[in-house]
Amino acid sequence: MNERIFRWFRKAEAETGVAPPAEPIVPEVYVGNDQEKNEQYVRDGFAAKARTFLTKLPMAEDVAAAYFCMLDPSTPKWVKGVAAAALAYFVLPIDAIVDAIPVVGLMDDVTVLTGALTAISAFVTAEHRDKARRWMSNEQIVPPTEANVTPPPA
Numbered sequence: 001m002n003e004r005i006f007r008w009f010r011k012a013e014a015e016t017g018v019a020p021p022a023e024p025i026v027p028e029v030y031v032g033n034d035q036e037k038n039e040q041y042v043r044d045g046f047a048a049k050a051r052t053f054l055t056k057l058p059m060a061e062d063v064a065a066a067y068f069c070m071l072d073p074s075t076p077k078w079v080k081g082v083a084a085a086a087l088a089y090f091v092l093p094i095d096a097i098v099d100a101i102p103v104v105g106l107m108d109d110v111t112v113l114t115g116a117l118t119a120i121s122a123f124v125t126a127e128h129r130d131k132a133r134r135w136m137s138n139e140q141i142v143p144p145t146e147a148n149v150t151p152p153p154a
Contacts, residue, residue: 042067042070042084042087042088042091043071045091046067046087046090046091047139049090049091050063050064050067050139050141051139051141053090053106053109054136054141055141055142056106057106057109057110057113059110059113059114059117060136060141061129061132061133061136062113062117062124062132063087063090063113063117064131064132064133064135064136064141065124065128065129065131065132066083066086066087066113066116066117066120066124066128067083067087067132068127068128068131068132068135069083069120069123069124069125069128070083070084070087072125072127072128075123076123079120079123082116082119082120083116083120085116086112086113086115086116086117087113087116089109089112089113090109090112090113
């Protein structure tokens with residue numbers, strides 16, 4: 001795959017005059033090399049944390065779909081790594097901002113999850129979303145919507 005990327009860069013360099021990177025692109029530099037550890041950590045802690053906090057996230061279904069995308073054996077390793085890292089951050093008991101603080105506590109998690117979901121969205125399939133909906137329904141996790149969110153005091 002790296003050779004294919006370099007061929008693309010060489011073609012782009014010929015057309016634009018912009019040189020390719022000096023070294024090959026190594027996915028582990030960007031997503032880490034402990035994907036199995038992150039995935040196991042997420043498997044162990046996701047359901048408990050999800051039951052508590054997914055009811056507060058408007059992107060709850062997307063987060064659950066990313067979880068099922070990570071578990072899918074046909075998902076590319078780099079996608080699993082990105083999903084596992086973001087979901088591990090969501091599951092971690094130690095946060096940059098404590099999750100118990102209303103609204104502000106989940107902002108760091110939302111930021112990390114949004115970035116990861118943006119990166120992997122092309123790999124989250126309808127099947128993953130269906131599994132997420134069924135799982136959330138079985139767990140009675142109802143994500144916030146305009147209908148069930150109380151407006152902040154004026």
